[in-house]
Amino acid sequence: xxxxxxxxxxxxxxxxxxxxxxxxxxxxxxxxxxxxxxxxxxxxxxxxxxxxxxxxxxxxxxxxxxxxxxxxxxxxxxxxxxxxxxxxxxxxxxxxxxxxxxxxxxxxxxxxxxxxxxxxxxxxxxxxxxxxxxxxxxxxxxxxxxxxxxxxxxxxxxxxxxxxxxxxxxxxxxxxxxxxxxxxxxxxxxxxxxxxxxxxxxxxxxxxxxxxxxxxxxxxxxxxxxxxxxxxxxxxxxxxxxxxxxxxxxxxxxxxxxxxxxxxxxxxxxxxxxxxxxxxxxxxxxxxxxxxxxxxxxxxxxxxxxxxxxxxxxxxxxxxxxxxxxxxxxxxxxxxxxxxxxxxxxxxxxxxxxxxxxxxxxxxxxxxxxxxxxxxxxxxxxxxxxxxxxxxxxxxxxxxxxxxxxxxxxxxxxxxxxxxxxxxxxxxxxxxxxxxxxxxxxxxxxxxxxxxxxxxxxxxxxxxxxxxxxxxxxxxxxxxxxxxxxxxxxxxxxxxxxxxxxxxxxxxxxxxxxxxxxxxxxxxxxxxxxxxxxxxxxxxxxxxxxxxxxxxxxxxxxxxxxxxxxxxxxxxxxxxxxxxxxxxxxxxxxxxxxxxxxxxxxxxxxxxxxxxxxxxxxxx
Amino acid sequence: xxxxxxxxxxxxxxxxxxxxxxxxxxxxxxxxxxxxxxxxxxxxxxxxxxxxxxxxxxxxxxxxxxxxxxxxxxxxxxxxxxxxxxxxxxxxxxxxxxxxxxxxxxxxxxxxxxx
Numbered sequence: 208x209x210x211x212x213x214x215x216x217x218x219x220x221x222x223x224x225x226x227x228x229x230x231x232x233x234x235x236x237x238x239x240x241x242x243x244x245x246x247x248x249x250x251x252x253x254x255x256x257x258x259x260x261x262x263x264x265x266x267x268x269x270x271x272x273x274x275x276x277x278x279x280x281x282x283x284x285x286x287x288x289x290x291x292x293x294x295x296x297x298x299x300x301x302x303x304x305x306x307x308x309x310x311x312x313x314x315x316x317x318x319x320x321x322x323x324x325x326x327x328x329x330x331x332x333x334x335x336x337x338x339x340x341x342x343x344x345x346x347x348x349x350x351x352x353x354x355x356x357x358x359x360x361x362x363x364x365x366x367x368x369x370x371x372x373x374x375x376x377x378x379x380x381x382x383x384x385x386x387x388x389x390x391x392x393x394x395x396x397x398x399x400x401x402x403x404x405x406x407x408x409x410x411x412x413x414x415x416x417x418x419x420x421x422x423x424x425x426x427x428x429x430x431x432x433x434x435x436x437x438x439x440x441x442x443x444x445x446x447x448x449x450x451x452x453x454x455x456x457x458x459x460x461x462x463x464x465x466x467x468x469x470x471x472x473x474x475x476x477x478x479x480x481x482x483x484x485x486x487x488x489x490x491x492x493x494x495x496x497x498x499x500x501x502x503x504x505x506x507x508x509x510x511x512x513x514x515x516x517x518x519x520x521x522x523x524x525x526x527x528x529x530x531x532x533x534x535x536x537x538x539x540x541x542x543x544x545x546x547x548x549x550x551x552x553x554x555x556x557x558x559x560x561x562x563x564x565x566x567x568x569x570x571x572x573x574x575x576x577x578x579x580x581x582x583x584x585x586x587x588x589x590x591x592x593x594x595x596x597x598x599x600x601x602x603x604x605x606x607x608x609x610x611x612x613x614x615x616x617x618x619x620x621x622x623x624x625x626x627x628x629x630x631x632x633x634x635x636x637x638x639x640x641x642x643x644x645x646x647x648x649x650x651x652x653x654x655x656x657x658x659x660x661x662x663x664x665x666x667x668x669x670x671x672x673x674x675x676x677x678x679x680x681x682x683x684x685x686x687x688x689x690x691x692x693x694x695x696x697x698x699x700x701x702x703x704x705x706x707x708x709x710x711x712x713x714x715x716x717x718x719x720x721x722x723x724x725x726x727x728x729x730x731x732x733x734x735x736x737x738x739x740x741x742x743x744x745x746x747x748x749x750x751x752x753x754x755x756x757x758x759x760x761x762x763x764x765x766x767x768x769x770x771x772x773x774x775x776x777x778x779x780x781x782x783x784x785x786x787x788x789x790x791x792x793x794x795x796x797x798x799x800x801x802x803x804x805x806x807x808x809x810x811x812x813x814x815x816x817x818x819x820x821x822x823x824x825x826x827x
Numbered sequence: 828x829x830x831x832x833x834x835x836x837x838x839x840x841x842x843x844x845x846x847x848x849x850x851x852x853x854x855x856x857x858x859x860x861x862x863x864x865x866x867x868x869x870x871x872x873x874x875x876x877x878x879x880x881x882x883x884x885x886x887x888x889x890x891x892x893x894x895x896x897x898x899x900x901x902x903x904x905x906x907x908x909x910x911x912x913x914x915x916x917x918x919x920x921x922x923x924x925x926x927x928x929x930x931x932x933x934x935x936x937x938x939x940x941x942x
Contacts, residue, residue: 681918
């Protein structure tokens with residue numbers, strides 16, 4: 208019998224043979240790995256070897272929910288995707304909210320692992336403990352929003368009756384930063400997991416809504432934790448009132464807003480592009496995720512400017528940053544339009560904006576000529592040109608579409624010359640989130656040393672008080688930044704195991720209470736850290752056995768450059784980079800010079816067997 | 828001049844304090860509302876006054892400001908706040924203790940990590 212919070216079942220699908228089967232998930236394994244990213248990391252390490260490239264049929268696409276998802280705790284319907292991704296050809300882990308994390312469990316499964324490659328496009332439908340592969344030939348080529356609509360029509364289902372996550376043209380055309388998008392604009396964005404789906408010819412995953420099929424150990428405790436969490440989150444930061452865009456100006460005030468591909472930190476128009484402006488001037492309607500009272504997700508109608516009358520999902524902070532300052536655009540309506548476009552084409556907005564911003568800088572400086580842009584005038588702020596460019600990238604159309612579909616690291620290398628110095632990326636090939644991290648060193652460092660292809664320790668040091676730690680006194684003190692990232696690491700990965708949206712429960716204390724109320728396992732904060740650290744160490748082992756080298760744990764030249772103006776002017780993170788990495792490894796219990804987890808570290812986490820296995824197979 | 832709590836030091840300097848903490852009438856008439864996010868006030872303080880002392884003095888008799896800046900029932904400034912002087916982020920321990928100078932522009936910003 209499955210423990211509370213779980214169905215105890217994993218769905219397995221081989222797209223090559225069409226075979227579908229289930230596997231039992233045992234309680235002792237679930238107590239170690241919980242769900243989400245940790246469970247995904249375990250299967251990735253066990254089943255995907257170094258000889259398997261990201262687009263090989265033997266790569267796994269691992270979609271996992273968590274114990275709290277679907278329990279009724281507000282906003283708990285998050286699912287996690289783990290795979291080997293095309294940006295790094297190493298591990299990628301990304302989450303999306305909406306409804307899938309709950310509905311997957313209502314259909315009888317804690318997770319779905321997909322392997323193989325279909326001969327023709329298909330989508331996977333799960334319903335009442337069963338799964339079906341359905342022909343998706345007529346959907347191939349459609350953008351995500353239309354795909355969702357067509358599938359709902361085919362199944363005769365209304366919006367809340369099914370959860371649909373799909374790829375758009377970008378995933379089909381193996382754009383390296385293609386995303387998995389669904390439920391009206393929720394995105395599992397990082398490391399090109401949509402391209403993995405495209406390589407498998409899997410257009411979409413569909414799960415039906417149904418009565419809850421799992422038990423909760425302490426329903427009253429869960430309800431109380433939910434009420435208190437909601438009260439806390441209503442007052443915490445700008446999210447409840449202004450959405451994530453409510454932090455846009457604050458991030459500018461800290462020097463962490465990306466402006467014109469990191470060429471400046473000055474963006475005087477920030478208060479005409481923030482969430483406060485958007486929600487005060489545009490028309491907004493709530494479109495909450497599953498059972499979410501925070502309801503930070505809205506639909507918005509633009510009421511002014513060239514895009515007046517346009518209706519789409521309200522852009523999150525990162526979309527506004529991507530399609531506002533990063534490309535030199537000061538029209539908020541234009542950012543709403545581009546955010547919608549990048550979602551429906553099925554691409555990560557961060558990497559897309561690093562690509563577009565880089566191309567604009569190249570164009571403005573005469574390093575891309577009109578014949579290469581095939582008529583597109585890529586001057587800063589040209590929203591219409593960017594809209595067309597995004598469409599070309601998603602189809603790999605023309606010189607620039609093909610070039611940028613590879614991501615900015617590869618595009619810059621191919622173009623060569625000085626523009627190579629202008630590309631923003633980690634040396635693993637991963638995309639930073641939508642900030643200027645030269646003003647937020649904890650996240651810059653975390654992004655570069657992470658094993659998930661995006662932030663891992665997450666917020667390194669920020670809100671440290673939540674777990675009894677101190678905030679950084681000096682955000683630009685090299686070694687304190689590195690130490691803080693190591694000491695904070697684990698708890699945010701635990702978040703990504705349990706199936707709760709971070710914006711519904713920013714405080715790990717509430718997340719842990721909800722987890723314990725659902726499972727009855729009474730984990731301590733230390734236990735929660737350990738679960739997260741199992742994921743981190745498993746992914747580090749995976750990446751190392753897939754060729755990760757220590758010199759890849761650093762930023763590109765522009766990403767790690769010294770700001771010329773703004774709050775972080777003159778600050779140089781690279782001055783002590785090697786010392787930072789070495790200290791970080793020591794604090795993580797890893798070999799300081801190679802980054803390999805030490806046997807004792809794995810022993811303490813109960814996963815030493817992998818040390819023996821990797822040593823034995825010659826991977827190490 | 829802000830508060831009598833700063834003592835009898837002789838020379839007076841003028842500084843500007845901008846709060847990026849949301850605009851509220853409850854902050855008082857001395858605050859000029861710049862936008863829905865930002866409000867600003869000017870303060871005259873004795874030479875040698877630190878930013879920590881200034882903020883403490885400003886919060887005296889201003890319960891809403893005290894609530895925004897200080898931990899409940901404590902004289903400790905909230906850890907979730909960042910302090911900039913003349914547009915530059917500085918270490919918290921340093922910026923709160925060092926003496927203010929004539930014309931200094933202070934910005935108080937909450938730490939924000941989302942996105």
